[in-house]
Amino acid sequence: MRRSTLKDIAKLTGLSISGVSRALKDHPDIALETKEKVKEVANALNYHPNPNAQFLHSKQSKIIAVILPEVNTFFFPEVLQGISSVVERHGYFLIFLQSDNRFSREKELIDYCIQMFVDGVLISVSSETTDLEHLLKLQEMGTSVIQIDRVLSNDLIPYLTIDDAAASYKAVEYLIKKGHKHIIGIFDDDRLGMTNLRATGFKNVFDQHQIPLENDSILVVREGDDVEEVLAKRLDENPSITALFTMSDKLLVRAYHVIQRLNLKVPDDVALISISDGKAPHYLFPGITHIRHSGEEVGSAAATLLFKILSGEAIDGPFHEVETTLVELGSV
Amino acid sequence: MRRSTLKDIAKLTGLSISGVSRALKDHPDIALETKEKVKEVANALNYHPNPNAQFLHSKQSKIIAVILPEVNTFFFPEVLQGISSVVERHGYFLIFLQSDNRFSREKELIDYCIQMFVDGVLISVSSETTDLEHLLKLQEMGTSVIQIDRVLSNDLIPYLTIDDAAASYKAVEYLIKKGHKHIIGIFDDDRLGMTNLRATGFKNVFDQHQIPLENDSILVVREGDDVEEVLAKRLDENPSITALFTMSDKLLVRAYHVIQRLNLKVPDDVALISISDGKAPHYLFPGITHIRHSGEEVGSAAATLLFKILSGEAIDGPFHEVETTLVELGSV
DNA sequence: TTTTCCACATCAATCGTTTGAGCAAAGCTT
DNA sequence: AAGCTTTGCTCAAACGATTGATGTGGAAAA
Numbered sequence: 001m002r003r004s005t006l007k008d009i010a011k012l013t014g015l016s017i018s019g020v021s022r023a024l025k026d027h028p029d030i031a032l033e034t035k036e037k038v039k040e041v042a043n044a045l046n047y048h049p050n051p052n053a054q055f056l057h058s059k060q061s062k063i064i065a066v067i068l069p070e071v072n073t074f075f076f077p078e079v080l081q082g083i084s085s086v087v088e089r090h091g092y093f094l095i096f097l098q099s100d101n102r103f104s105r106e107k108e109l110i111d112y113c114i115q116m117f118v119d120g121v122l123i124s125v126s127s128e129t130t131d132l133e134h135l136l137k138l139q140e141m142g143t144s145v146i147q148i149d150r151v152l153s154n155d156l157i158p159y160l161t162i163d164d165a166a167a168s169y170k171a172v173e174y175l176i177k178k179g180h181k182h183i184i185g186i187f188d189d190d191r192l193g194m195t196n197l198r199a200t201g202f203k204n205v206f207d208q209h210q211i212p213l214e215n216d217s218i219l220v221v222r223e224g225d226d227v228e229e230v231l232a233k234r235l236d237e238n239p240s241i242t243a244l245f246t247m248s249d250k251l252l253v254r255a256y257h258v259i260q261r262l263n264l265k266v267p268d269d270v271a272l273i274s275i276s277d278g279k280a281p282h283y284l285f286p287g288i289t290h291i292r293h294s295g296e297e298v299g300s301a302a303a304t305l306l307f308k309i310l311s312g313e314a315i316d317g318p319f320h321e322v323e324t325t326l327v328e329l330g331s332v
Numbered sequence: 333m334r335r336s337t338l339k340d341i342a343k344l345t346g347l348s349i350s351g352v353s354r355a356l357k358d359h360p361d362i363a364l365e366t367k368e369k370v371k372e373v374a375n376a377l378n379y380h381p382n383p384n385a386q387f388l389h390s391k392q393s394k395i396i397a398v399i400l401p402e403v404n405t406f407f408f409p410e411v412l413q414g415i416s417s418v419v420e421r422h423g424y425f426l427i428f429l430q431s432d433n434r435f436s437r438e439k440e441l442i443d444y445c446i447q448m449f450v451d452g453v454l455i456s457v458s459s460e461t462t463d464l465e466h467l468l469k470l471q472e473m474g475t476s477v478i479q480i481d482r483v484l485s486n487d488l489i490p491y492l493t494i495d496d497a498a499a500s501y502k503a504v505e506y507l508i509k510k511g512h513k514h515i516i517g518i519f520d521d522d523r524l525g526m527t528n529l530r531a532t533g534f535k536n537v538f539d540q541h542q543i544p545l546e547n548d549s550i551l552v553v554r555e556g557d558d559v560e561e562v563l564a565k566r567l568d569e570n571p572s573i574t575a576l577f578t579m580s581d582k583l584l585v586r587a588y589h590v591i592q593r594l595n596l597k598v599p600d601d602v603a604l605i606s607i608s609d610g611k612a613p614h615y616l617f618p619g620i621t622h623i624r625h626s627g628e629e630v631g632s633a634a635a636t637l638l639f640k641i642l643s644g645e646a647i648d649g650p651f652h653e654v655e656t657t658l659v660e661l662g663s664v
Numbered sequence: 665t666t667t668t669c670c671a672c673a674t675c676a677a678t679c680g681t682t683t684g685a686g687c688a689a690a691g692c693t694t
Numbered sequence: 695a696a697g698c699t700t701t702g703c704t705c706a707a708a709c710g711a712t713t714g715a716t717g718t719g720g721a722a723a724a
Contacts, residue, residue, distance in 0.1 A: 003449070003473070005680055016704050021682065029702060048447040052393065053680035056384040056709050070413065077409035081402065084430055093448070096428045098416050115380040116425070117335070141335065253615045260617035283585045283615045285592035337710055348674050353711065361672060385710035388679050 004045035012041050055117075063093045064306065065113050067123040069101040069150070074249050075277040075295045076124070079148060082299025083122060090307055092119070103128035110134045113143065120144045120306045122299075125152060132157060144309045148302045153193070153319070158309070160302045160320040162293040164194055167324045168201035171245055171273045171291045176209055178332050180243040180271060184234065186219045186227065186251045195220075198247045198275070221251065231258045235270070243271035243332070249280045256284055271332040278327065287329030297322050336377035344373050387449075395425045396638065397445050399455040401433040401482070406581050407609040407627045408456070411480060414631025415454060422639055424451070435460035442466045445475065452476045452638045454631075457484060464489060476641045480634045485525075485651070490641070492634045492652040494625040496526055499656040500533035503577055503605045503623045508541055510664050512575040512603060516566065518551045518559065518583045527552075530579045530607065553583065563590045567602070575603035575664070581612045588616055603664040610659065619661030629654050 010017045015038065023030045023038035030038075055061050064087050068076050080096065087094045095118070099106040106126050113121055114137075121143055123135070132154050135145050139157065147159035168185075175183055185202045188195050199218065206213040216234065221227045235241060235258070244259075246252040252274040256266075264270050266286060274281065274290045281288035301322045308315055341352045347370065355362045355370035362370075387393050396419050400408050412428065419426045427450070431438040438458050445453055446469075453475055455467070464486050467477050471489065479491035500517075507515055517534045520527050531550065538545040548566065553559045567573060567590070576591075578584040584606040588598075596602050598618060606613065606622045613620035633654045640647055 007680080017681080018683075018705080019703060021680095022703090025682090031702060034702080050388070050680050051448055052384045052388040053709085054682080056382070056388055056680085056711095057682050059709075061384070071403075071409045071416075077403045077412075080409075080412075080428070081430065084403075084428060088429070093427050094429075095425050096412070096416060097420070097426075098413065116383055256615075257617045279611075280615050283588075283612050285589045339710080349711080350675075350713075351673055353713085354673085357712090363672060366672080382710050385679090386712080388681095388710085389712055391679070 003050070004042075004047045005050070006047075008045055009038060009041050009047060012045075013038055059117075060119055061093075061117045062091065063095055063116060063118045064120045064122065064303070065095045065097055065109075065116070065118045067097045067099055067106065067109050067113075067121065069099050069124055069126050071096075071098060074279060075149070075293075078277060078295025079124070079299035079302075080295075082294075082296035082301075083303045084299075086300045086303035086307070099126045101126045101128065103130075107134045110138050114138060114141050118143055120146075120310055122146050122148055122302050122306060124148045124150045144306055146302050146306050146309075149298055155318050158305065158315060158318045158320065160298065160305060160322070161194075162298060162324055163321045164197035165201035165204070167275050167291045167293060168198040168245070168247060169205055170201075170324065170326055171275060172202055172205040173209075174289070174326060175243045175245065175271060175273055175332060176205060176211065178271070180332075181211055182214070182217075182238070182240045183243045183245060184217055184219055184231070184241055186221060186231070186244065186246045186255060188220075188248055188251065189222045190220050195247065202245065227251070227254050228258050228261075231255060232262060235262065235264070241270070243273070246272075246274040249274065249276050252276060252288060252290075253280055253284075256288075266331050273332055275324070281327070281329055281331075284331075286331055288331040289329045290327050291324045292327045293324045294322075335382070336374075336379045337382065338379075340377055341370060341373050341379060344377075345370055391449075392451055393425075393449045394423065395427055395448060395450045396452045396454065396635070397427045397429055397441075397448070397450045399429045399431055399438065399441050399445075399453065401431050401456055401458050403428075403430060406611060407481070407625075410609060410627025411456070411631035411634075412627075414626075414628035414633075415635045416631075418632045418635035418639070431458045433458045433460065435462075439466045442470050446470060446473050450475055452478075452642055454478050454480055454634050454638060456480045456482045476638055478634050478638050478641075481630060487650055490637065490647060490650045490652065492630065492637060492654070493526075494630060494656055495653045496529035497533035497536070499607050499623045499625060500530040500577070500579060501537055502533075502656065502658055503607060504534055504537040505541075506621070506658060507575045507577065507603060507605055507664060508537060508543065510603070512664075513543055514546070514549075514570070514572045515575045515577060516549055516551055516563075516573055518553060518563070518576065518578045518587060520552075520580055520583065521554045522552050527579065534577065559583070559586050560590050560593075563587060564594060567594060567596070573602070575605070578604075578606040581606065581608050584608060584620060584622075585612055585616075588620075598663050605664055607656070613659070613661055613663075616663075618663055620663040621658070621660050623656045624659045625656045626654075 006017045006020045009020045020038055023035045024042060066083055071077055084094055097109045099109060103126050132152055135157050139145050145157050147157055149161055151159035151161060187199055244255055246255050259270060266272050272288055274288055276290040277295055278292045281290045305320060338349045338352045342349045352370055355367045356374060398415055403409055416426055429441045431441060435458050464484055467489050471477050477489050479489055481493055483491035483493060519531055576587055578587050591602060598604050604620055606620055608622040609627055610624045613622045637652060
């Protein structure tokens with residue numbers, strides 16, 4: 001079955017091609033009667049304009065590309081979902097690309113976007129990425145770019161993340177309100193900007209509530225560190241500790257394993273709270289109270305921001321963030 | 333910065349547009365020297381052919397669409413990852429669409445694919461989908477279609493799933509080899525084809541090993557059923573039960589919660605094995621031994637199959653499946 | 665010298681849609 | 695009735711790349 005074109009309709013109606021094109025677009029130059037006839041025929045032929053021809057003419061692709069380091073872990077699938085819904089609502093297409101967390105691949109994909117004439121790119125940079133030359137080049141080619149979640153701050157390229165400091169602040173404040181005073185905060189590699197923000201939020205709670213922060217309250221976990229052992233030891237030596245805060249799902253699961261191994265009960269022996277995308281907390285028993293950073297919201301907010309830019313609207317400053325919410329599941 | 337075209341190169345080299353086109357494509361009609369000059373200029377201008385113009389001419393889009401019910405749950409993100417890598421390797425684009433598990437939306441998306449002239453579609457049908465008219469229509473328009481994982485069997489539309497019966501067979505056989513005899517199998521809604529296949533695998537193990545299958549060994553969980561209570565009761569009344577098999581991650585987590593609540597220890601009091609996409613088993617303590625059905629493999633196998641069809645190769649029969657593997661994590 | 669052949673390039677049509685410009689016929693004004 | 699506008703349409707160029715047909719100049723062959 002061949003797809004019908006304007007030409008086919010023109011032949012059947014006796015009109016010219018341009019006449020048909022205008023009729024279908026409700027151009028005022030065309031008589032009402034003619035329009036109806038044309039539309040009828042178009043329907044009968046199951047006509048759809050050829051997007052390639054349209055894009056060739058309009059010089060835009062109506063394509064948004066998403067570049068993510070991966071999609072098989074926490075969080076990113078939700079981000080994709082959020083982006084996808086907004087992009088479809090705007091009548092754009094979404095092409096999805098994975099950098100596999102490699103900078104070289106990321107650059108290839110950016111070149112690919114340039115070739116494809118994509119109108120916009122949403123990217124979460126790979127962990128190897130340290131400069132944004134490739135993104136700047138893309139911008140110069142007229143493509144709008146927004147960074148999501150894993151970002152390198154740069155005045156020229158807008159980025160959108162969750163409010164990291166606020167997230168950990170909320171979590172720890174909740175613990176304190178529930179009467180906990182001796183809390184250990186467990187953090188990822190402190191070379192990441194995100195870690196420092198979350199640690200700041202953690203400390204701020206103690207300041208605000210004028211509770212002294214013991215100096216072994218913060219546990220930083222670098223790649224390869226044996227958190228399990230360190231944490232077990234600390235819990236053992238310091239029985240006054242009644243609560244744990246973890247800054248990510250990965251750390252939550254590891255902390256949970258330690259607690260189980262020590263035969264401690266949650267929340268009776270030790271309370272547990274985390275920043276999380278909201279999956280793991282439901283798997284564990286009891287469910288883990290957490291600060292949910294919704295990937296979906298991040299995705300849709302980023303996409304919305306992108307369309308603002310595409311429509312020519314001004315955005316204020318490169319930095320944008322989305323709120324997080326507390327989900328109580330009984331681990332505190 | 334405007335993108336350069338063949339015309340620009342033609343102007344700079346003094347050649348005609350068609351000469352440039354042929355030079356870049358290493359056409360034998362063009363002198364070697366000329367080719368080199370053209371390529372140099374093309375490089376300097378950072379020339380890339382306009383894909384819309386190419387596709388308009390070649391009448392194909394080089395686009396593969398993936399339609400998934402959702403992407404925020406188990407399994408599907410991995411499927412997407414698997415598809416994505418294969419599609420990119422073939423130099424095609426991947427557009428990603430979500431049906432939100434609604435049949436009406438699914439039909440819209442199919443129309444969308446028709447409009448977009450996509451070359452191929454990989455689809456996991458929504459849970460509301462009961463007939464495949466829309467997919468057949470798409471096929472008639474010349475688009476190749478393959479169903480993944482959640483499928484409706486149909487002789488005209490190829491589909492690819494995991495080997496469900498083999499997966500549960502492997503799991504339960506493993507339990508039996510470890511000395512378990514009294515096993516409860518927990519299954520989803522038995523109106524799903526997948527459930528019956530997995531239940532068959534479960535039963536076959538007992539047949540093969542000539543172990544009697546008690547008639548309360550199978551627990552079917554329909555939407556809204558309170559598995560927690562039923563399972564707790566059964567474990568309580570029947571202390572000879574030493575192992576549990578769950579056919580999905582969702583059931584695994586629920587069973588795990590029951591076990592925790594009853595204060596039983598895994599694996600000492602009760603062993604636990606599941607069919608899983610491999611995420612949840614790592615979160616729980618101890619890690620849950622499982623039969624991993626890799627979404628990535630399903631995705632890449634489906635995409636590979638699609639490209640076989642696109643290249644005109646014959647495929648034998650509509651039904652295709654991928655193997656699963658046992659992952660031992662210490663819950664048995 | 666004329667014919668033949670080849671290497672190298674150009675011409676022009678094509679893919680399907682959009683859009684400014686042009687044009688005939690009908691309707692309106694004075 | 696002559697001049698003007700309006701209505702309703704067609705023409706043709708353009709978007710950028712591809713490709714079959716065609717042309718040209720020179721060298722070799724006759």
